[in-house]
Amino acid sequence: MAIFYILLLFMIIAAIIAVETQDLLSSVICVGAIGFGGSLMFLFLRAPDIAITQIVVEVLGLIILIRATIARDLTFIIGDREFFGMVVSMVIIFVIFLAGIKVFETLHPFGAPIFAEVSDAASQTYIKEGLQETGAANLVASVILDYRAYDTLGEATVLFTTIIGATVILRKRAKKLLEEPDV
């Protein structure tokens, strides 16, 4: 359990640095460090499928962010924050923190499964009859591609639509840029 607290402290420090620093490159690298800490936490919670996906998508997202920020020559954030906005956001965060303490007292300890004590939950069926019914040794793959394949279809549709939207919008700008004459 101590490793979870260490990783949590690491992610919190990286998040504070990402917000407070004035250099854009440092801020982007700290966002990448938060994703890396999250992937380590998934690994220690015994979920290797999510850990693989998290680390690879986070590296790709980091590359996109670096390309988007370093292309400008203004890589420093200059200016002060306004006082009233900061006070209001601190008050809201404090209220949510107080409510959160009350809620999190009723949950199980971190990393312990909730449905292991309910004997007729759906997860018990997946564990007992997963290999027999689907033939897949990886129970996670049998859940996302056989028992709950409809959710995977929804996720694939969302990804497809997002990529098509981004490609159409950016292609129109790129074509117009390629066609205009050099000044």
Add this chain to the structure above:
Amino acid sequence: MTVIVKTISSWVKVLIFLFGIYIIIFGHLTPGGGFAGGVILASSYVLLMLAFGREFVEENLSLPVASRLDCVGALLFAAIALFGLFFGAASFFYNYLQQEYLADKETALRLVSAGTIPLSNIAIGLKVGASLFLVILVLSIFRPEPSGKKEE
């Protein structure tokens, strides 16, 4: 980029691509699956794009070809699901290959097992890889300069 980066990345890209294919195909036996493997496939092309520039990669796998691969992956996934309507219990996403042909055989940890699950993994891996490669290719064409004029 320097000569060291170009040489090493032209050797390493094959290993990354092979590793992505391994994660996709063994998705029903070891952790991974279609989504993680597809992202690894896309990242091998991103490595090439960072080392050699956008034009080099665009000659190899251009924008229309990538978007057609993306659509083929999505259609393959939907077709695998629709064929379930013609067998047995006649429901969408029915794992017909497992229930009809493989249910009595002992294929627990073999590569050829679990019916339509590896086929779905291959379709999703193709789709996710082509999608992410497409996004990074289009984002690298459109990159704004600070003086207000946009560069190519």
